[in-house]
Amino acid sequence: MTGSGHSLNFDLHEIGGRAIAAARLGVRGANPIVGAIVVDAAGRILAVGHHRGAGTAHAEADALAQLRADLDSGRIDIRDGNGPADWTMVVTLEPCNHTGRTGPCTHAIRDAGIGTIVYGAQDETGEAAGGAAWLAAQGRRVIAGSDVDPAWAAAARRANHRWFAARAAGRPFTSLHLAQTLDGRIAAPDGTSQWITGPASRHHSHGVRARADAILAGTGTILADDPRLTARLADGTDAHRQPLRVVMGHRDVPADAAVIGDGRFLHVRTRDPREALRELASVGVAHAMIEGGAAIAGAFLAADLIDEIWLYQAPMVLGGGRAVVVDLGIETLASAKRFEYDDVGEGAVQRCGDDVVLHLGPAPAEPAQPKN
Amino acid sequence: MTGSGHSLNFDLHEIGGRAIAAARLGVRGANPIVGAIVVDAAGRILAVGHHRGAGTAHAEADALAQLRADLDSGRIDIRDGNGPADWTMVVTLEPCNHTGRTGPCTHAIRDAGIGTIVYGAQDETGEAAGGAAWLAAQGRRVIAGSDVDPAWAAAARRANHRWFAARAAGRPFTSLHLAQTLDGRIAAPDGTSQWITGPASRHHSHGVRARADAILAGTGTILADDPRLTARLADGTDAHRQPLRVVMGHRDVPADAAVIGDGRFLHVRTRDPREALRELASVGVAHAMIEGGAAIAGAFLAADLIDEIWLYQAPMVLGGGRAVVVDLGIETLASAKRFEYDDVGEGAVQRCGDDVVLHLGPAPAEPAQPKN
Structure with a gap:
């Protein structure tokens, strides 16, 4: 399912589907439901995160916290050719680029050194938008899911279709x-x-x-x-x-x-x-x-x-x-x-x-x- | 939970509860839901049967069929002091004593040689009643659950309370x-x-x-x-x-x-x-x-x-x-x-x-x- 010159070392349909399933563990409300998965250079899943509702860690931060704990405990090894720069984060929604009750996910992803980011739905509205552009400007490889697997990107968007509608209406x-x-x-x-x-x-x-x-x-x-x-x-x-x-x-x-x-x-x-x-x-x-x-x-x-x-x-x-x-x-x-x-x-x-x-x-x- | 001089080599509260759980796998309709469990001399469960609806085997027959298959295949051994005469069938409803779409359960239990029968709810109404008395007359040890664990017998009756009500009203x-x-x-x-x-x-x-x-x-x-x-x-x-x-x-x-x-x-x-x-x-x-x-x-x-x-x-x-x-x-x-x-x-x-x-x-x- 890869195309448009974006080669990925895993099946986005499968990993992206798992990220949506992780998102669905959350709750609906002020924030969208979001899931994030980190995949290593061999295509193995290293961490699965999700957002648990307003005021709690965003899905990206949740996945990165797991990653950090597993690196600290030695459960995950960093080797040549398989370190954070070789890893990909698949996230169902474009990472946020603003400080709300939690810090910007874009900064957390940069600080963790993740090399590639694939996102599902685009955050067109409001103050949190622009995360993809910001990460690209930091030299990260940023891929819109719609360029690789449009069905997955559409499903990621559909998972929050009413949240987007409310946001767009400013209500x-x-x-x-x-x-x-x-x-x-x-x-x-x-x-x-x-x-x-x-x-x-x-x-x-x-x-x-x-x-x-x-x-x-x-x-x-x-x-x-x-x-x-x-x-x-x-x-x-x-x-x-x-x-x-x-x-x-x-x-x-x-x-x-x-x-x-x-x-x-x-x-x-x-x-x-x-x-x-x-x-x-x-x-x-x-x-x-x-x-x-x-x-x-x-x-x-x-x-x-x-x-x-x-x-x-x-x-x-x-x-x-x-x-x-x-x-x-x-x-x-x-x-x-x-x-x-x-x-x-x-x-x-x-x-x-x-x-x-x-x-x-x-x-x-x-x-x-x-x-x- | 044994009393009234009825000694059982297993906990009727537990085994009886499992028999009700088995009954609940059935469907409601023309027939009551019924579960039956056969326990050996050491208190181990040998077979768990349930009734699957009008026209299919009664719970007792279902359990006995499993028993027969396991005896035939050697999965269950008959030893001195642990044969059918030493076994107990726990059934949530008094075994039926008449031939409907299937044969009388009382005869099947006698033919299988089961020594002790413990039943939950009594079948007071209609042509199928009298199973306990018939089995006792055949020399089997027949125990009303209400004499040993009244709470279990009440729960067994409650599982079919509307079926009993319909039967009593002849509707x-x-x-x-x-x-x-x-x-x-x-x-x-x-x-x-x-x-x-x-x-x-x-x-x-x-x-x-x-x-x-x-x-x-x-x-x-x-x-x-x-x-x-x-x-x-x-x-x-x-x-x-x-x-x-x-x-x-x-x-x-x-x-x-x-x-x-x-x-x-x-x-x-x-x-x-x-x-x-x-x-x-x-x-x-x-x-x-x-x-x-x-x-x-x-x-x-x-x-x-x-x-x-x-x-x-x-x-x-x-x-x-x-x-x-x-x-x-x-x-x-x-x-x-x-x-x-x-x-x-x-x-x-x-x-x-x-x-x-x-x-x-x-x-x-x-x-x-x-x-x-």
């Missing part, structure tokens, strides 16, 4: 929380709703909250349930990292509402999800969890502004009551909002106490295909 | 088929519904059809969709074994309806699910698949007449349209119909093409507890 990545009965109800006809899902599901969703920069609920939910919208640990105490609490809608939030709490709270007076996300982006939110209820979920889904869904499904049937999602304005099956089960992280389907947790992302508009 | 075991969007819709507002789930899900549900003795749909479904209700193979041709096709409801079935087909068809002119099941039992149906639509599903669920659910969930959202289940008459959450994810067979949750398949059964009225 946060969004996670939608849905918790329902088997028949898609979130409350009985008399309004009772606590609890449909069990403690294990609620604990899982607090883990998503703790990863997000903001958690958003509608004024209807605030007035009906008076939730705190904090991320809590299994013992009920607050998690160390807390999202910004956001209420969306025109109605006033009562002065004694639990959501106001310590004041790390924002009221976005709009029913337009685009406007709400714009406001969140302006205060630095890169990952927003959309908590509900049904009208808010419907508004974000109708606007194609949901990037992943966590669906908690309790083993019960109501046959009536409040539906999980309303007001999409869809008339016919061909216009349904289409998703795909997403096995990134813990898997697309898992048992969670007495419930099941399903993880999905929007289906790409077009099937993955080589671009050339 | 078929029922499997409910539901195929929906993430938000519990089976058709868009304009009525379009083909296809919500994909070919892999439809193929899976045809496998359930092929195991059932009857498949039942309401007159509404017949008039709207004109389905054939046959069990079909992946290539679209008819499966060898076909269920009786049943239409339920007061409205007439058109003379040219596809469901009439070759005439192996029954119109049950009632809206009462109990009456429909009574009629099915009277024509020898032991396992009925309830195909739909929403009103039929609701009627059976409201009457607590569903013994397992196969829920096919497509990765799409409609936000409106026809709900999967209606008319349960439930007003408050405490009255919700409660189920539990059931890992019998293929597992409680599985990917199926682009969809997810969930398998559930009704939650027992009371938690499993030792009876003594």
Whole structure:
């Protein structure tokens, strides 16, 4: 599968596929999922790294840290003709070239002395772009995967297609929380709703909250349930990292509402999800969890502004009551909002106490295909 | 865990638990799930059998067949003090004492010379009962698990609690088929519904059809969709074994309806699910698949007449349209119909093409507890 004069001493289709599989061990959110593999001069894999979410080491740094540990312990030997300059790093996304919560990957790769870099998706947007050019200017051999194996580069891009879309639109990545009965109800006809899902599901969703920069609920939910919208640990105490609490809608939030709490709270007076996300982006939110209820979920889904869904499904049937999602304005099956089960992280389907947790992302508009 | 003077040379809690785990490899339907384990005089497991569904060998026969093969090949030696008379069969359900599609297990156990039989749940109902007494009359040592490890016997009974309930009521075991969007819709507002789930899900549900003795749909479904209700193979041709096709409801079935087909068809002119099941039992149906639509599903669920659910969930959202289940008459959450994810067979949750398949059964009225 090599071409365009780029000779590689390994099969990029295979190694690149493994790098995407490593990326899929991560979590979705503020950052893309990324995998990185270092291959030696004989085509053997020396290290496999992946990114574990915002604030943790990038995939390149993760792989290089493993490499360093194995060199220090003597598990990997450097020999003539098979040292870092002869090694290749295959990374699913162009290495970043800026200092965020972690240092630039481009510098880490240069410092490690890696000779060749092959990247999958290009980072066209934002402050982290330009890594490939920077490394090339440092005298490294830098190869765009699209020049060697366009199908692999397209798959690498597809793995983060919604992250790229959110980035391009300058809006946060969004996670939608849905918790329902088997028949898609979130409350009985008399309004009772606590609890449909069990403690294990609620604990899982607090883990998503703790990863997000903001958690958003509608004024209807605030007035009906008076939730705190904090991320809590299994013992009920607050998690160390807390999202910004956001209420969306025109109605006033009562002065004694639990959501106001310590004041790390924002009221976005709009029913337009685009406007709400714009406001969140302006205060630095890169990952927003959309908590509900049904009208808010419907508004974000109708606007194609949901990037992943966590669906908690309790083993019960109501046959009536409040539906999980309303007001999409869809008339016919061909216009349904289409998703795909997403096995990134813990898997697309898992048992969670007495419930099941399903993880999905929007289906790409077009099937993955080589671009050339 | 031995008591009441029944000494066993193995831990019934452990071996019995393994027998239940073996039972859970089976499928639900006309027959109960059953596991059987043969243990030698030293407490070692010689064979583990399970029942694979109506028409196949019972668990005891499955274990004995393995034993015979291992004796024939010399993998198991018979020595003084460690022959069949010194061996024990642990079986999760009292061995049957009648000839159905297969011969009586009691005779097979006697013929194999097994000295001791320990059974979990007792078969109080129907023509297959009395196996324990028959074996005791043949001079075998027969031990009711409830006398030694009541918790194990209760768990063995619980594994088939709905099968026992159906048997006690003299009605078929029922499997409910539901195929929906993430938000519990089976058709868009304009009525379009083909296809919500994909070919892999439809193929899976045809496998359930092929195991059932009857498949039942309401007159509404017949008039709207004109389905054939046959069990079909992946290539679209008819499966060898076909269920009786049943239409339920007061409205007439058109003379040219596809469901009439070759005439192996029954119109049950009632809206009462109990009456429909009574009629099915009277024509020898032991396992009925309830195909739909929403009103039929609701009627059976409201009457607590569903013994397992196969829920096919497509990765799409409609936000409106026809709900999967209606008319349960439930007003408050405490009255919700409660189920539990059931890992019998293929597992409680599985990917199926682009969809997810969930398998559930009704939650027992009371938690499993030792009876003594």
